Amino acid sequence: xxxxxxxxxxxxxxxxxxxxxxxxxxxxxxxxxxxxxxxxxxxxxxxxxxxxxxxxxxxxxxxxxxxxxxxxxxxxxxxxxxxxxxxxxxxxxxxxxxxxxxxxxxxxxxxxxxxxxxxxxxxxxxxxxxxxxxxxxxxxxxxxxxxxxxxxxxxxxxxxxxxxxxxxxxxxxxxxxxxxxxxxxxxxxxxxxxxxxxxxxxxxxxxxxxxxxxxxxxxxxxxxxxxxxxxxxxxxxxxxxxxxxxxxxxxxxxxxxxxxxxxxxxxxxxxxxxxxxxxxxxxxxxxxxxxxxxxxxxxxxxxxxxxxxxxxxxxxxxxxxxxxxxxxxxxxxxxxxxxxxxxxxxxxxxxxxxxxxxxxxxxxxxxxxxxxxxxxxxxxxxxxxxxxxxxxxxxxxxxxxxxxxxxxxxxxxxxxxxxxxxxxxxxxxxxxxxxxxxxxxxxxxxxxxxxxxxxxxxxxxxxxxxxxxxxxxxxxxxxxxxxxxxxxxxxxxxxxxxxxxxxxxxxxxxxxxxxxxxxxxxxxxxxxxxxxxxxxxxxxxxxxxxxxxxxxxxxxxxxxxxxxxxxxxxxxxxxxxxxxxxxxxxxxxxxxxxxxxxxxxxxxxxxxxxxxxxxxxxxxxxxxxxxxxxxx
Amino acid sequence: xxxxxxxxxxxxxxxxxxxxxxxxxxxxxxxxxxxxxxxxxxxxxxxxxxxxxxxxxxxxxxxxxxxxxxxxxxxxxxxxxxxxxxxxxxxxxxxxxxxxxxxxxxx
Amino acid sequence: xxxxxxxxxxxxxxxxxxxxxxxxxxxxxxxxxxxxxxxxxxxxxxxxxxxxxxxxxxxxxxxxxxxxxxxxxxxxxxxxxxxxxxxxxxxxxxxxxxxxxxxxxxxxxxxxxxxxxxxxxxxxxxxxxxxxxxxxxxxxxxxxxxxxxxxxxxxxxxxxxxxxxxxxxxxxxxxxxxxxxxxxxxxxxxxxxxxxxxxxxx
Ligand SMILES: [Cu+2]
Numbered sequence: 001x002x003x004x005x006x007x008x009x010x011x012x013x014x015x016x017x018x019x020x021x022x023x024x025x026x027x028x029x030x031x032x033x034x035x036x037x038x039x040x041x042x043x044x045x046x047x048x049x050x051x052x053x054x055x056x057x058x059x060x061x062x063x064x065x066x067x068x069x070x071x072x073x074x075x076x077x078x079x080x081x082x083x084x085x086x087x088x089x090x091x092x093x094x095x096x097x098x099x100x101x102x103x104x105x106x107x108x109x110x111x112x113x114x115x116x117x118x119x120x121x122x123x124x125x126x127x128x129x130x131x132x133x134x135x136x137x138x139x140x141x142x143x144x145x146x147x148x149x150x151x152x153x154x155x156x157x158x159x160x161x162x163x164x165x166x167x168x169x170x171x172x173x174x175x176x177x178x179x180x181x182x183x184x185x186x187x188x189x190x191x192x193x194x195x196x197x198x199x200x201x202x203x204x205x206x207x208x209x210x211x212x213x214x215x216x217x218x219x220x221x222x223x224x225x226x227x228x229x230x231x232x233x234x235x236x237x238x239x240x241x242x243x244x245x246x247x248x249x250x251x252x253x254x255x256x257x258x259x260x261x262x263x264x265x266x267x268x269x270x271x272x273x274x275x276x277x278x279x280x281x282x283x284x285x286x287x288x289x290x291x292x293x294x295x296x297x298x299x300x301x302x303x304x305x306x307x308x309x310x311x312x313x314x315x316x317x318x319x320x321x322x323x324x325x326x327x328x329x330x331x332x333x334x335x336x337x338x339x340x341x342x343x344x345x346x347x348x349x350x351x352x353x354x355x356x357x358x359x360x361x362x363x364x365x366x367x368x369x370x371x372x373x374x375x376x377x378x379x380x381x382x383x384x385x386x387x388x389x390x391x392x393x394x395x396x397x398x399x400x401x402x403x404x405x406x407x408x409x410x411x412x413x414x415x416x417x418x419x420x421x422x423x424x425x426x427x428x429x430x431x432x433x434x435x436x437x438x439x440x441x442x443x444x445x446x447x448x449x450x451x452x453x454x455x456x457x458x459x460x461x462x463x464x465x466x467x468x469x470x471x472x473x474x475x476x477x478x479x480x481x482x483x484x485x486x487x488x489x490x491x492x493x494x495x496x497x498x499x500x501x502x503x504x505x506x507x508x509x510x511x512x513x514x515x516x517x518x519x520x521x522x523x524x525x526x527x528x529x530x531x532x533x534x535x536x537x538x539x540x541x542x543x544x545x546x547x548x549x550x551x552x553x554x555x556x557x558x559x560x561x562x563x564x565x566x567x568x569x570x571x572x573x574x575x576x577x578x579x580x581x582x583x584x585x586x587x588x589x590x591x592x593x594x595x596x597x598x599x600x601x602x603x604x605x606x607x608x609x610x611x612x613x614x615x616x617x618x619x620x621x622x623x624x625x626x627x628x629x630x631x632x
Numbered sequence: 633x634x635x636x637x638x639x640x641x642x643x644x645x646x647x648x649x650x651x652x653x654x655x656x657x658x659x660x661x662x663x664x665x666x667x668x669x670x671x672x673x674x675x676x677x678x679x680x681x682x683x684x685x686x687x688x689x690x691x692x693x694x695x696x697x698x699x700x701x702x703x704x705x706x707x708x709x710x711x712x713x714x715x716x717x718x719x720x721x722x723x724x725x726x727x728x729x730x731x732x733x734x735x736x737x738x739x
Numbered sequence: 740x741x742x743x744x745x746x747x748x749x750x751x752x753x754x755x756x757x758x759x760x761x762x763x764x765x766x767x768x769x770x771x772x773x774x775x776x777x778x779x780x781x782x783x784x785x786x787x788x789x790x791x792x793x794x795x796x797x798x799x800x801x802x803x804x805x806x807x808x809x810x811x812x813x814x815x816x817x818x819x820x821x822x823x824x825x826x827x828x829x830x831x832x833x834x835x836x837x838x839x840x841x842x843x844x845x846x847x848x849x850x851x852x853x854x855x856x857x858x859x860x861x862x863x864x865x866x867x868x869x870x871x872x873x874x875x876x877x878x879x880x881x882x883x884x885x886x887x888x889x890x891x892x893x894x895x896x897x898x899x900x901x902x903x904x905x906x907x908x909x910x911x912x913x914x915x916x917x918x919x920x921x922x923x924x925x926x927x928x929x930x931x932x933x934x935x936x937x938x939x940x941x
Contacts, residue, residue: 111759176770184762187711188753214770215722222777226880235869235876237781243792243873247737248784251730252777302722306733318733622898653824660820667816667934671809674939684940691935694816695928702823703924709757712765719769723776727783734784 015627016578027578029113030521034120035099036417041124042091048131049083050484052076054477057441061474063462073458074141075160079130081144082164085264086171087127089402093267094123094175096409097182097206099417103512103519104200106191106528111184113576114624119178121586126170129590133163140164143456145257148238148249151227159597162231165224166593172217172224173589179210179217186210191511193530197291200510201284204291205270208298212259212266215302220256223249232596247312254305262301264398265365266294268405269336272358275412276340278506279355280347281549283534286339293332293339300329310378311385319378326376333369337362353427354506357408360435364400368393371446386456389449395442407434407487414494415501419517426490433483440476444469509537522573574630581624588617651701659701666690666697764918768925775929778881782937785873797867799874803938804858811854812934815889818847819927822896826920832910834903841900841916844923848893855886878937885933888926895919 016027028034056076059067068076098116102109110116133139140160142150151161186199186207226237227249236242238249277284284290306314306322314322340362349355371393375381384390407430414422448466460466504513514536515524532538541549592613599606670690673683700706705713753759790798825840859879862868867875899919902908908915 112763180763180766180770183766184759187755188757188759188762190754194754214766215719215773218770218774219777222774222781225884226781229869229876229880233869235880236873237876237880243785243788243794245734245784245788247734248781251734252781255726255730255777302726313737314733315736318736625898653827656820656823656827660817663816663819664813667809667813670935670939671805674805674941680941687935687939691931694931698819698924698928698931702819702927703921709755711755711757712761715762715765715769716772717769719772723772727776727780730780731783738788 016580024578026583027117027580029109029117029576029578029582031098031102031110031113031116032417032519032521034116035095035097037120038091038098038123039095041120041127042088042095045083045087045127046092047484049080049088050481052080052083054481056080057474057477059458060460060470062471063460063464063467065459068458070458071138071141074143074456075139077456078140078143078160078164082130082140082168084398085144085260086168087130089264089398089406090171090175091123092406093209093264093402094119094178096202096267096271096406096413097178097209100413100512101182101185101203101206102189103416103515103523104203104510105186105189105194106511106524106530107185107189108523108527108573108575110181111189112181114579114582114629115177115181117579117582118586119174119181121583122170122177122589123174125586125590126167126174129170129593130163130167133160136163145253146227146249147253148227148246149240149244151231151249152238153231154239162228162597165228165231166596169221169224169228170589170593172221175213176217179213182206182210183214191527191530194511194535197288198530198533198535201273201287201290201294202267202270205266205273205294208294209263209266212263212298212301216256216259216263219252223252223256226252228596232599247309250309250312251305254308257308258305259298259301261394261397262297264402265405266297268361268402268409269294271405271409271412272340272361273336274510275354275358275408276343277534278412278508279352279358280344280349281507282343282347283509283537284339285342285345287533290336290339293335296332297329300325300332304329307376307378307381310381323376323378327373330369330373330376337366337369352411352506353422353424353431354408354412356428356431357404357411360431361401361404361408364396364404364435364438368396368398368400371396384449386454387449388445388453388455391455392442392445392449395438395445399442400438404434407431412506413512415505416512416517416519418494419501420494420497420499421501421505422494423490426486426493430483430486430490433479433486437476437479437481437483440479441473442476444472444476504540507537507540509534511535514539522575525573576630579624579627581620581627583620585617585620585624588613588615588620591616651707655701659697663694663697666694758914760914760918761921764921768921771925775885775932778877778884779932779936782877782881785877789872789874794872796872797862797865797874799878799937802862802865802867804861805938807854807858808934808938811851811858812930814847814854815851815927815930818844818851819924821847822920822923826913826916829903829908829910829913829916834906834908837908837916838900838903841896841903845893845896845900848889848896848923852886852889852893855882855889881937882933885926885929888929892919892923892926895922 016023025033025037028037055068056073059065059073098110101107130140137158138160140146140156140163142156142161142164146161146164149155151165186203190196190199226235229235230237230239230244236244238244238246240246273284273290303325304322306318307326310319310322340358344359371389375384375390375393411422411427414420448469451464451466453460453464453466453470460470501517503517506513511528511530512519514528528535540552540555542552544550590613592610595606595609595611595613597606598609667690670687673686673690676683699716705716755762786799788794789796821840821843825837825844828834828836828840862875867878869875869879896919899908899915902915
């Protein structure tokens with residue numbers, strides 16, 4: 001990677017050359033470093049969202065507590081929901097996609113490395129922008145799906161909703177950019193022989209999720225523009241006095257919101273589909289079925305949005321249609337569950353931490369899926385709507401599902417990311433505490449929900465019969481907190497340890513394990529030629545007549561490669577150079593958004609700030625387009 | 633799926649037979665005629681349904697002409713068509729559903 | 740098996756044989772269908788509601804000037820022709836014609852934008868603003884976003900024109916022009932929809 005300093009170019013516009021240190025990180029376009037940035041940032045937001053949840057649980061531990069005011073409570077549940085969906089599960093999944101997709105398909109990087117960096121910075125600024133609302137008159141307090149007309153200036157006069165809408169707009173841009181990037185990468189950057197049906201399931205789910213994002217983000221983007229125009233420029237989209245229709249928001253939001261559910265869960269399903277075969281010592285049972293049911297879920301996910309609107313009164317025809325489509329979508333989901341069980345069946349299952357989390361995922365997701373089918377039934381849903389039963393359902397899917405899957409992925413790929421193994425004992429403790437805490441917290445919510453406890457209500461009366469269950473839920477929430485602390489402790493002691501992970505700790509099957517851990521900047525010294533699905537496994541084993549795996553005598557683990565890289569092999573491979581411009585471009589957006597919020601109180605200063613933001617944005621874009629991809 | 637793309641690959645590398653400037657001018661004339669027809673339709677006094685249908689047909693034809701000829705989708709790899717028509721079909725289907733649900737409620 | 744990525748570098752060909760940037764552009768356009776779909780659906784959902792609810796006008800029938808908008812629609816349609824001629828010029832390696840046609844396209848685009856600015860001003864004079872009624876809100880936001888797309892397109896075309904006059908767009912760089920062209924035609928087809936669905940349909 002020889003780069004020649006451009007003496008002619010002045011000051012800050014000079015092409016960055018550092019690959020280490022602060023400048024190295026802010027200008028990086030290496031998909032692995034960007035993945036790491038996504039992961040660390042998402043984990044910090046996970047802690048913030050978790051603390052918000054603990055405060056909510058403290059307030060609800062007993063009837064009539066006043067740990068929090070009603071308004072603070074509203075802010076906390078809004079921030080908790082928005083954080084966990086947009087700033088934790090999505091970017092954490094994105095961390096895995098960034099890191100793994102090029103490695104799994106045998107590529108040196110994504111198709112557009114600088115665009116990838118832009119996605120991260122826009123995501124980071126979007127998240128920081130949302131949280132900066134705490135210092136400017138309070139966080140948004142209208143709930144994570146921001147129903148109109150509650151989001152109009154009449155009902156929420158502060159800046160909270162402004163922060164929320166503009167921040168989600170930025171997060172949408174980040175998701176769009178990375179999704180275009182991942183689709184092009186997966187279609188166009190595959191190694192020789194890596195046909196689509198040889199791609200690992202996680203890569204497949206990355207494609208499906210990316211397609212869902214590029215189609216689902218535009219409707220919410222328009223909805224957010226409409227609500228922002230109502231607030232900033234006085235349009236009437238959701239102004240009931242002028243005939244504005246709150247149902248418009250619900251349609252546009254859930255057109256995004258339901259595909260979003262699959263955007264959150266499919267990456268975790270992909271992760272589990274990688275972990276279970278490796279840990280069972282067997283290929284994935286029914287690979288093609290798993291892939292196609294994933295694709296089917298993606299398609300069908302577009303035809304069910306109005307099941308979130310059963311209580312609106314869309315009429316019996318619409319309700320019946322959406323109830324039916326919702327029940328049907330359980331079919332491909334159920335198919336996947338059978339495939340995972342079939343994978344474990346008859347395998348030599350090793351119960352290491354990744355397997356524990358993956359199995360936990362399958363079990364908890366079944367519970368969440370079943371309660372989901374109960375609210376596909378429109379009449380039942382009118383009873384369950386807005387109660388804790390719904391909260392229980394989607395936490396079983398998004399926490400018991402997505403978060404368990406993601407933790408499983410962290411344990412499984414940690415040696416790939418860092419070259420070290422997370423501690424197995426603490427991992428086991430982490431898993432059991434998390435499983436117990438999770439079920440204590442969200443299990444009882446089924447009961448109190450069916451008994452009528454409403455979500456988004458900051459307290460409840462004595463004598464409802466909910467007290468004990470709520471106390472149990474609060475205790476459970478703190479058990480989850482302890483579990484997460486155990487995980488953090490595990491990470492710290494692992495980082496301090498000097499013990500290197502074995503090259504192939506899980507007897508893995510896919511290409512990312514072919515190269516060194518952590519992989520060199522250019523991923524593979526030589527792009528592998530792929531001959532089979534589970535290419536890496538086939539390089540290690542052949543099969544005898546009875547189909548049993550026999551280690552190949554000629555297989556050499558590539559530990560030598562690690563040493564080689566340390567001495568700078570991979571010369572002659574041209575990787576794209578680092579760049580400041582993704583960061584500069586991304587910086588323009590929060591500046592413009594702040595200007596928009598200042599314009600009502602500060603007039604010209606606000607418009608001036610918008611102009612400054614636009615100039616920064618354009619500087620970034622033009623600098624980007626005019627600089628070559630790589631310095632020669 | 634994969635095999636189809638890979639088989640399709642070589643032909644993309646050759647300069648595919650792009651229509652020449654003459655064809656483009658002809659398309660533009662067709663677009664102009666269709667636009668005129670649209671505008672005339674919007675003025676004449678027939679029943680609303682027939683007029684609406686006529687305008688929609690002109691609109692669809694114009695749309696298809698630009699996409700297929702000016703954007704070369706007719707001559708280009710099928711994958712591009714899948715990407716674009718996929719998004720388009722989804723948008724049309726979903727918003728027809730939204731509008732018919734809303735029309736039913738509002739009426 | 741066709742040609743494949745062998746290095747991350749320049750001589751790389753892709754798994755599908757298709758250009759990365761072109762694939763990106765078509766994906767973006769597919770996604771943008773949903774964006775304009777949402778805006779158009781909003782307009783259609785609110786169409787006629789001001790009248791039905793007895794809200795004050797102006798209503799569409801009172802402000803739309805069909806001959807005027809037909810003229811500006813025609814201008815945008817013709818800019819698609821000049822755009823495709825620009826692409827065809829650079830594919831033959833004719834940089835001079837490329838610059839002429841790009842400039843023509845940009846000017847037609849700017850004329851369209853000027854026409855839109857004039858139309859908006861005229862509507863404001865007749866008492867229709869973003870705040871007046873549902874029609875005002877949904878009309879201005881839909882056509883405004885379309886206009887913003889046109890403006891971005893003009894900026895792109897002018898930038899390419901400048902690059903071309905510096906000799907930085909050569910025959911082998913025709914993909915840059917092709918991508919800008921795809922975007923430009925897309926903006927045009929969105930206007931085809933808007934013109935028919937919003938202006939002409941009763
Ligand atoms: Cu849903």
